[in-house]
Amino acid sequence: MEKKYNFRILKILFVIITTSLFCDTISAQQVSGVVSDAKLGEPLLGVTVIEKGSSNGTTTDMDGRFSLRVRDKKGGALIFSFIGYKRDTVPIANQDYMKIELNEELGQLKEVVINAGYGQMKKDMTTGSVASISGEDLQDLPTTTVVEALQGRIAGLNVLGTSGAPGAQGIITLRGNTSMNPDTRSQPLYVIDGVIMDPEVSGAAQAGLNPLALLNPNDIKSIDVLKDAAAATIYGARGANGVIIVTTKRASSNKPQITVRTEIGMSTRPALRPVMVGAAERRFKMNYLKNNLTNPEQRRLLSLMLTDSLNTAFNNNSDWQDMLIQGALTKEGNVAISGRTETSDFRMSLNYYDEEGVIKNSGFSRMSANLMYNFRPVEKFRINSNVSFTHVGRKQGNGDYLFRFSGWNFPSSFWQITETEREYHTGALEDVRNKNDFFLFNGNLNLQYDFNNHLKFTSNIVGNLNYSREDRFQPGYVAWNGIANATSNSSDNRYYSVENYFNFTTKFNTESHNFNAVIGQSFEEQYSANTYSQGRDIPVTAIKTIQGLPDKNTTTSTYNGERSLASFFTRLSYDYKQKYLISANYRIDGSSRFGRDNRWAYFPSISGGWIITNENFFPESKAFSFVKLRGSYGITGREPGGLYQSYQGLRSDINYYNNIYTQSYGGAGFIVPNYVENVSSPGLSWEQTSQTNLGIELRFLENRISLTGEVYERYTADLLFSRQIPAITGYSNALDNTMDVLNQGWELTLGASIVQNEKFRWRSDLTIAHNENIVAKTPGGRDITSAWFSVSQGGPLYNYKVWETDGVYPRTSDVPVDPLTGERMRQGWSGGNQYEGGDPRRIDQNNDYIIDGNDLVSYGSSDPDLYGGWNNTFNYKGFSLSVQCNFVYGRNILNGYLSDKLNGASNNANNMWGSISGPASDLGDYSFWINPGDDTEYPRIIPNNIDQWNIQSSSFIEDGSFFRVKFINLGYSIPRALSENLGLDRARLWGSVNNVWTYSDSTLLDPEAVAPNGYASAQAYPVPNKFSLGIEVAF
Amino acid sequence: MKIRKKYIYIVVALILFTSCEDFLEKEPFHQPVQQNFWQTSEDVESGLNGAYALLRVAFNDKVAYYTYGDVPSDQFSYTGYEDYDNIRMYNLGERLNENSSYRTMVHMRDWTNFYKVINHVNTIIAKTQEISVNEFDSEQDKNNKIGEAYFLRGFTYFYMTRIWGDLPLLTEYIRDPVNQPYVARSPKEEIWDQINSDLTMASDLLTWGYNRGVNNAIRGSKGATLATLAHLHAWQGNYDQVANVTQTLLENGGYALIPGNQYETMFDNPTTENIFEISSQLEDEEEFQEDGEFTIGRKLLKFPYTVREFQVEPEWRFDVNRFRTLFNVQDGETNDSIPDLRLQQVFEDIGSFMPITTKYDNTGFEFPDETRGFYVDNNIIIFRLAGIMLLRAEALAAMGQTSGSIELLDQVRARVGLEPYNGEQELFTAVMEERARELWAEGHRFYDMIRMKREVPTFQFSFINDDDFQAEKYYWPIEPLLRTNDPELEQTEFWRSRI
Incomplete structure (x- = not known):
């Protein structure tokens, strides 16, 4: 089956390659050059370059480079235009190579160029639903991970912290939940500099970390969120819940620059639950x-x-809570060095972040080093490389619950708290050991070859290795059963992927017909290994590892797993005079998780747009700067759950009572079917989401006000769910493609430059989204219920x-x-x-x-009915003030x-x-x-x-809606004159507050700090207020 | 141009390289899988062991073997907390909500544990037949293994049909359990035919002596097959067939009664008397529970006959009147003065208000220092020679072959030092009473009482009246959840309006 597709793809490739080779003739009339931002020195991507007096033109690439055949090299001129920058006309004057610097137009929206996956695109020209946020907006905020800063910033992206614990995973769900596990919510796919991180199988996820938590927030250049099927189908197999693409920074200016940044923060003691003592x-x-x-x-x-x-x-x-909590410190240091020459650029950054938790002996630290080196040995060939190393350490008290007392056994104040107990409960006991580390090593080599102006080949090779390890020891006098025990749990993940794709751009009939195509394939493989060991009855407290124990007191188990995925993808986009846009995607994925007959899935999408303002009949008006209508339909997928879905496992042990396993019968080993877990079958297959999206993008008053509206309907079919099957099979539960879930809703994004002049600027952004979550089909139409939660047809998930x-x-x-x-x-x-x-x-x-x-x-x-955020930024001379608010309603x-x-x-x-x-x-x-x-x-x-x-x-059910002033940040940039006197390029100071003020009707301490299923447990980690002060200098 | 072509070739090669299905073929390392496991004689051997292990789970879960066979009988007057006392009184209809999956009543009404055995054995039968005989020691080795599998299926269905009567009948390997169609319950007569055919097949395939080593009563054998078949015929009321089958078994089985003064040893280790039992030995970590709550030791023993010092009384208490009448024990009597060696060997405090049996008294703690991990190191004895001899005596008595019946009865009595049958009691009743003494708390009494009632209509159950007996109240209801997941299943007839 797949062979057929290969030949088809080869045929197309052949045609494209041969045609493009003929076009490849270098002309004497060629002009090339580079365009950059005059202030920051950053190369600008997507600048339109047009020869004056003609429609002959091109756009700049990711290095800001362009190359163009011109008619009149001697007397002609080139016009450089880019939204948000002043238009510039530069005479060519027989130059072969031009260096252009464009100046920012104050107060205007900048042209946004998005990373659409396997290629960049101007946001205005896309037909899919894509939202972007610049890295600048995510910086200088007192957060452990960048996830928190995304709250309320992107319409349709529901970000909720479920716990105040540093580095906790929280909820990050796009356009409604499709997770069949009541304790989690579906997550989008993460793509960081082209490296795909599946939130369910990446090593980070297995270690309980969000892939974004590994990122140094200061390295982020931009985040693009692919929301609809048209945008996400290019990641077909795993795009069903949206895609978050992170692009990290590159060298910004031509001269070598060193940026040093440091921040110190404080978390206040959180509020306590009132108790009588x-x-x-x-x-x-x-x-x-x-x-x-x-x-x-x-x-x-x-x-x-x-x-x-x-x-x-x-x-x-005794006040037990009081004993556990503390005010805590956060420290961050960051150094980045970057530089650029004609043929190469590099950026190296080091980041250290250390946050103490407000519950004693909890905390999060991250150390990361990142080196990006890009090299262009010849004009047509580019090598981009990126190597990063990250270490995350988490302190987790004694390794069980951080907040040690559950609701029902919260101890009475009558107890005397002994010193040992105090030390134990606060995790300070010397005899207890709990060490938790996560290491990530990531290497990425990206090769690009430009055959000519039209055809480009890219090969992207990613290797990823991570390792996590947890070692614990509990002396007998604190263990629940009085038995000293040590455990060691380590796992490593090896992953590589290879992607090869062609990008083809051409214009026919000068500017009228613009055509762009991407075609390629990728394959990836992952190997996971895990070792768990436990030792009981360790005789000496000084021994904190599994040492010298009799066999019956030790348990070891190892696990090895493999998976692979092979994919073919293509995207064809066409526009006519930048008025009518049409784009189609097609992706084929094959996964090792499914049986031979069900492993391939096909993910098509089609989308179109109409930029009305580019029509000749549209009157030149100040009121309307840009009007675009667009619509899309497509199918995306998700490969769920375990790695070996097509096999029915056998076991050599039986759970016979309360997790007591027996491994022999009459002294001999045995084999039995795996009746313990869900039985699966070769008939299982992909979960598929079909999504329709309609959108309108408007900009008014010379781009000062922008409004984007979207309506979507997302139908997720064949969700894998464990359902009860007839007990006569011996199995109780089976995994089956049985659930359908519909998410439908709308999103609004409103941005306005309310005041803009040389001295004072005020920009306000509002996002608001509504999502309705409906279970469309359950196995046999029946309800699925547990003690509090249920799934029934017509109602929301759980x-x-x-x-x-x-x-x-x-x-x-x-x-x-x-x-x-x-x-x-x-x-x-x-x-x-x-x-x-x-x-x-x-x-x-x-x-x-x-x-x-x-x-x-x-x-x-x-899950909320309405959610969103409201952000205001004020600039006055060197001062900047930003206030970020977010809210959820109907939850x-x-x-x-x-x-x-x-x-x-x-x-x-x-x-x-x-x-x-x-x-x-x-x-x-x-x-x-x-x-x-x-x-x-x-x-x-x-x-x-x-x-x-x-x-x-x-x-016990209450309204969990809230409005929160999440962040306030006040910054000051030292005037250029002064900083230059100090020998600095620039310098900036800021102070910020996280979790400023909350309005809610809830009786809980914090309506956000509840588990994804809505259960506000007594053991929830309290959410503190955080303050921070920081300084950044560049020289 | 040359360089470009090279690039193209590399790309094309990469694309072709990735196209193969092999790249997407990943088999698990961490567990064997049904699809490719069954290859050799050893695989079948471990599969068979697995079937016994599954059967052991079914019998040990909430001490099911004794809960089904002994609790609802006349042996006990109180069987402790939770649901056991309701089961004793045959109140089986309580409707429980979905949070009650821990309840003994729910476990007992649920037959899933037994269907785990059935399906596993169906797989073994199907897969073993596909394995070439060259993978086995001999053709007989293959036959023995298939025979053992047939025995296991016949035995398990037999055990189930005595509990529930009509059963869903599955005899094929289920390739795709996820899409298994619903199956209705077949009438018990069809089940009995299937058991009969399975056991006959097993008996034909197995050879005498197979699994007749000293410790091998823990595996199926020709003897165990015929013992099950005899019990099936007795349950069906075909006493002439019982007589035939037991004759073959007694003549060719090679089993022998052990002397009365060693009576206790057969509960510790298989002896020449033991025909079929389920291994439950500590060295397999088979009996380890944190507090041994659901072990026969907690139910039947008291200190000092158990290592649990704080267990001053058994959870299940004998019906003292019945016990004294049956064994002819007087108030305050001690066991040294009693002629019945069984009382001396496996009962204690017989004249007290709380007598106990010490058949299952090999108790201990996995962690003695912390008195944790209470276990009982006794096998579950299912069939032994004395029981089969009395079953034959029962059949002969029912058929009017008095002398043959008395001969067997007297052999069993003589072994434990009792006088021969004196004719005071009607013979059939006398045989059944001897079975009650011989097999006290061995999981047989409830079924014996049902057979007794069929032959002797004046016999009375405490909690099943004559009308209810006619309506077959003695067949258990099935847990309603089973019906939710399999709409074809009907509730057991008697319980349809009662659960």
Whole structure:
């Protein structure tokens, strides 16, 4: 099958190559040169170069170079134009090589050139939906990774931090979720300088890091987000959830330049959850128990910790939270050296970032070195190379939960905190060891050969090696089971890819017909290896590794996996007089993960655009500077899950009870089918997303105001999902292409230069997006439910499924009685307990007087209806002030903190309330049923009939919408005159704040710091406020 | 021009190079896969061991073997917390929500563990037949292995049909479980025919002596096959067939009763008496649970007969009246004064209000210092000679062949030091009572009671009345979730309106 395609592609290649060879004749009338920014010295890509008085022209390449056949080399002139720059006309005057510097036009939008994947394109000429952000906008912000700075900057890109932990992954989802795992959200594909990083299989992802977290934010030149199918199909196989393309900086000026940058920051102690301590806690609990414990036996068995208020071991008023948190420091240093000659340029950067967490002994550090060297040995041949090394170290306390206390077992303040405990809980215990490292080595060699003005060949070779390792040791006196143990977990990933492609550009009939084609192929292979070892019962605390243990106390397992992908792709674009644009993509991918008959997938897309302002009939007007309509349709894919989807595995062990594995029968080894995991089959195949996108791009008042609007519909079919299959197969669950999810919505991006003059400028940008997430198909049309979450056809992915609860029954007589049986409402089944006073008033949706699964209702999801951001930048002389805000609206979150707490509060209260804080937290704010007749918000804490009323109740679901002033940054650039006196090219100072102010109705400490599924756990890492000061000088 | 052509050739070569499917063919290293595993005699051997290991999971899960066979019988008056006491009283209809998957009731109503065995064995039968005989030691080696697989399928279906009656019948290797069509339950008569044919096939393929080494009662054999077949015929009420099959087994099996004063040893290690049992030995780390909650040791033992000092009473308590009547024990009696060697060997505190059996008392801790990892190091005995002799006696008594029946009954009684049958009790009942004594807490009593009731209609169950017995209440309901995932499945008839 694939052979057929190869021949077709070869045929096309042959035609293109042969035709272009004929065109390749060097003329005496040739002029070439380079165009750069007058102020920064940066080469400009995409500048239009036209011979005066003709329509003969070209555009500059990524080195700012151009080359053009001119009619009149002696007397003619070239016109250089580029949006955002002053137009320049330069006489040729018989020069062979021209150096042009263009000056910025203040206050104007600059022409944006995007990286469309396998080639650059002017944004105005694209027919797909692409959003871009410049690296400058992401700098100088007190964030651990660049992800946080993207919040609210790109319409349709939903970025939410799920935790305040430094370097935490968070949510970054484009145009709605398609992840079938309730605990995660789908992520776009990342392409960093041409290196594809699949968020699911890259080594970074396996180490729990976002690929962007490895980047030095100061190296980023621009980020382009490919949103629709037309844009993303070029990455077909993996473009289903969008593509984020990062381009890093190159040498900017001709003279060697050294930039030094340093920043120091501080994170404040985050807010604590209110708790009662000491005598107040005891009084509260005793009072509550006195009123509620009717059983004298229970009263007799009150925990000693409650009754013996004189015992020094537990008459304390320890504040456990306070012990764990701290104000923390962040340090960053950055050095970049760059330079450029006629034939080569280089940039080298070193970055060191170290952030302490606000929970003690947590933190994130990154050290990266990056060397980019580009060389042009002959005019037509270019070698671009890039080598980077990154180390990320994470401190993770003792290696389990950073915030050590879950809701239900949060310890009581009565406990005395011993020094050992303090050291243990704060992760400062010397005997405990937890070391966590991630190394990444990345090499990229890019070869380009220009056959002529029309045809260019590129070969891109990427090698990537990463290694992560985690070593832990816990002495017996802190381990949960009292047994000293050490674990070591290391994994490495080797990856390479080779891409070869041709770029072909031509014009017919002078300027009227512009044609561009990309055609190529790529293949990649990845090898992953993992080793996990564990040692138990380590006899000496001084030994912190797995050493000298008897065989029965050690476990080792290794894993090796491989995958490969082969692809062929092409893109054809055509425009007529820059008015009518049309573009088509086609990509074929074959993946090793699927069986022979299902491994190839085909991803086409087609798109068109109409630039109305370029029409002759369009009146020259000041009001409309640019109007473009565009539309696209296409299919993108995703290769999901495991590496060996087509095989049914066998195992040599059986999980026989609570993860106890047995490996032999009567002393002999055995083989059994892998009944433990999802069974898969050779019939599994790709997930495919078809997407329709309509967009309009408008610019008014000489480009001072821009507005982009998009409407999209994204239908993701055949999502791989584990579904239950008939148990007679022996398997319980199977992976199958069974789910369909529809995402539809709109996006608006509004930008305006509100004030622009020499002294003062004010620019404001607003993004807003709406997405509706609908499950279109579930296996057999059935609902999939777990304790809180469910998936049902017609609803969003993982909405809350709860009993609608309306307070409590004040008295038993308030409980509805079934007229047929004369019995009160029952829980669970026809023989279940009857409701009483003090029980939650769960609404009996189907009026059968039994509260069961049929009465559960959907209660929204954690994915927002509306999200976006609002950013303002002010410039006055050398000062700049930027204020970034972001918001989400129409999002429900689950107050798991309260739910968990009440779980601990209710079980066995007479005994448990001694050692755990139970209700002595912030529950003073909530009202609980105590005496018959009490009409309260929550039932009685000590349950009687209705077990676990703290689960699956609408009382715990709340509005998680918020508006946040995320960043304020104030900067000052020292005037040029002064900096030159100091011998500096430029110098800049700034100060900024992260997490300034939040408006929300939520009762949680931070409505953003909740798990992707919306569960706000008590163990969530609090989100601090961060301040930073920085300075950058260049010389 | 030359240079350019070279470039083109390189590109073309690269494209062609990548085109091959081989590049995309990746087989897993970390696990064998169904598609290419079955190649040699050793592969089949490890597959067969796997089938026993799966069967062991099915029997050990929530102590299922004893929960099905003993808990709902007249042996116990209380079987502890959670669902065991409901099972004892045959209250099997409680509807449980989706968060109850940990519940014993849910596990017991779910037959998935047994279908794991069935499908694995179906695979072995299909794949072994494809392997060339050259890969085996001999043709007989291949036949024995296939025979063992047929035995396993017949035995597993037999064990299941006594619990649920009608069953989905699967006899083929399922190539694509993901797209497996739904299967309805076949009438139990069809299941019995299938069992009969599987066991007959196994019996033909297996040779006497195969797996008859001292420790090999833990694997299927011709003896184990015939024992299962005899039980199937008894369950069907074909007592003449029982007589035929047991005759062959007793004459050719080579099994022998061990002396009464060594009675206890057969629960520790297979002896000449043991026909089929499931290995559960500590050295295989087969019985290791953190607190041994679901081990037979927690259910039946008390300190000092177990290493768990804080276990002062067994979770499952004998029905003391029934126990005393059956064994003719008086209040306060100790076991040295009793003629029945079984009481001396495998029972303790017999005259107390809390007698126990010590058949499964090889207990220990994996980590003795921390008293963690409680285990029981006793095999699960399924068929042994004394049981088969009494099954034959049962058949002969039912057929009116009194003398043959009494002869066998007396052999079993004599071995443990009891007087010969004196005719006081009706013979069939006397045989069944002897089975109750001989096989106390060995997973047989509930099924024996059902056969008893069929022959002796006056016999009474405590929790199944005569009408319900007619309606076959003794067949278990299936867990409703099974039906959700397989809409073709009908609920067991008696329970249709009751769950």
